[in-house]
Amino acid sequence: MMNPRALIITAGAACVCALIAASTVAQSTQPASTQPSAEEVLHQLMDRRAENPLIEPARPLGDATTRPAHDSPHRMVGHAPGRKLPLRGEGQFVISRRGRMIGTQSPHLRWMFTFDSDTDTLDDPPMILLPCQLLEDMEQIVAREGDAAAFTISGQIFVYHGANYLMPTMVKRVADRGNLQP
Structure with missing residues (x-):
């Protein structure tokens, strides 16, 4: 004879299995769901897609072969007639050179640095x-002290x-000593 407790557990498990089987059969005999197929969803999304509007440029585009007008520092500041200063090479360094900032008229090239040249060997272009x-920081000093502000610069x-x-x-403000010389 079977233990009454085991009999109850076995009967309960049989009922649960019967319920699961009945729900599975009921689900498989129901009519097809109303969910659209993947292809239908794709077509719906493609129909809803809006074309991206064309954004016009703010200013007319020039010919790609023409170079924009560019003021070189030699034309802005100028040198003695008949004298052309060579450009310094890319990647070279300026080390502890004294000079002044000059504001330019160009909105793109606002500030230039002109070097003080005491000898012919230290005559660098602006x-x-x-x-x-x-x-x-240099702009703030020039705004406060004026164009005569001198700096020692490296870069x-x-x-x-x-x-x-x-x-x-590196930038260091050169103290104004007036007419006193060391």
Whole structure:
């Protein structure tokens, strides 16, 4: 004879199995679902897709073969007639050179650095200053003290469209001693 407890557990398990089998048969005999097929969904999405609007350029595009007008520092500042200063090479460094900042009329090339030249060997062309935090500090000094503010500058030289560009790495304000010389 079987234990009454085991009999109850066996009967309960049989009922659960019967319910699961009945629900599976009922699901398989129901009519097909109303869900669309993958192909129908794809067609619906393709029909809903909007064309991207064409965004017109803010200014007319020029001919790709023409170069934009570019003022080199030699044309902006100028040198003695008949004298052309050679460009410094890409990647060279300026080390502890004294000079002044000059504002330009060009909106793209706002500041240039002209070197003080005491001898013929230190006659470098003016260089366009590349934007950085040190340039911002120099601008504040020039705004406060005027164009006579002199700086000692170090930095790396870059060449672009026939002009030298200077990326300052060290800038020091030169103290104005008036007419006193060391």
